[in-house]
Amino acid sequence: MNACSRPRILIARAVFPEIVDRLALHFEVEANAPDDIWPRAEFIRRLQGKQGVFTTGGERIDAELLAACPDLRICANMAVGYNNFDVPAMTAAGVLATNAPGVLTETTADMGFALLMAAARRVAESEHFLRAGKWDRWAYDMLIGQDVHGSTLGIIGMGRIGQAIARRGALGFGMKVIYHNRSRLPEADEAAVGARYVGKDELLKTADHVMLVVPYSKESHHTIGAAELALMKPTATLVNIARGGIVDDAALAQALREGRIAAAGLDVFEGEPRVHPDLLTVPNVVLTPHIGSATVPTRRAMAALAADNLIGYLTQGKPVTPLNPEVMAAGT
Numbered sequence: 001m002n003a004c005s006r007p008r009i010l011i012a013r014a015v016f017p018e019i020v021d022r023l024a025l026h027f028e029v030e031a032n033a034p035d036d037i038w039p040r041a042e043f044i045r046r047l048q049g050k051q052g053v054f055t056t057g058g059e060r061i062d063a064e065l066l067a068a069c070p071d072l073r074i075c076a077n078m079a080v081g082y083n084n085f086d087v088p089a090m091t092a093a094g095v096l097a098t099n100a101p102g103v104l105t106e107t108t109a110d111m112g113f114a115l116l117m118a119a120a121r122r123v124a125e126s127e128h129f130l131r132a133g134k135w136d137r138w139a140y141d142m143l144i145g146q147d148v149h150g151s152t153l154g155i156i157g158m159g160r161i162g163q164a165i166a167r168r169g170a171l172g173f174g175m176k177v178i179y180h181n182r183s184r185l186p187e188a189d190e191a192a193v194g195a196r197y198v199g200k201d202e203l204l205k206t207a208d209h210v211m212l213v214v215p216y217s218k219e220s221h222h223t224i225g226a227a228e229l230a231l232m233k234p235t236a237t238l239v240n241i242a243r244g245g246i247v248d249d250a251a252l253a254q255a256l257r258e259g260r261i262a263a264a265g266l267d268v269f270e271g272e273p274r275v276h277p278d279l280l281t282v283p284n285v286v287l288t289p290h291i292g293s294a295t296v297p298t299r300r301a302m303a304a305l306a307a308d309n310l311i312g313y314l315t316q317g318k319p320v321t322p323l324n325p326e327v328m329a330a331g332t
């Protein structure tokens, strides 16, 4: 970049046109209006000479890519999760990483409850039943499920979204809320959300409904597998709104098929957008295509925050939500 030219950025996927227009006030922008999924080599080629990239959670940023893109200074994820970023490699390369926390908390917590209600009360199964013309009479046990109100909700992962789910459960549905997390919340925070800390096994054995809200990492891979499913109640439901890979999808499909747990609600999948074929053939699971944050205001807010990070950092050295602020301290 010569001294008087504007920074150049790449927007990896299609986003709201007004966000592209806003970015274009500050940068030379290469956008992706057709929303093509570029093969990695093409992504790297398009990143040449770019100082910033607007990513959406699906683009892997690692040491190999960073070595091939020496001009890159910031990667701004339009997602709170950033398991697509190798943050230590970015720090080593002097590249700032930013994510989009906060703005999607309540929307994603709503989706957790939508899946919980749908799974426990067999909403999707009931709809399929009706559309298939199978509803010809009332029966005392037709599509009966489990209660959500007044039951015990077990939350694994107690960050912002976990706490928003706890509040909904305790205050809205009169649930007893237990949680497990890497670290226990301060007592005042536990009281504020009405949740009690327990060990993971106790949570799995006690909860009527289990909700997963942990970030994905090597450590959280298959947090729920066959052994954990075996601890759960046969009447229990499992909801995953976190990331694919937190649950062993093959083991879950088998547990659902064998009635070892009652139902599940999944918004995220191992290897998505592919879905394990066994999950597609079991009836007692509600499947949605990673729409946890998908409301108009929230997706706008996420895109705006990613844009704010690019503008803040590349024009004034002041990002809003940096993940590795030490990059700035190092003056790189």
Ligand code: 8YV
Residues within 6 Å of the ligand: 056, 057, 058, 078, 079, 080, 081, 082, 104, 290, 292, 293
């Ligand atoms: C995004 C998400 O839709 O923010 C996250 O971590 O999982 C979703 O809200 C997805 O990552 C694409 O941006």
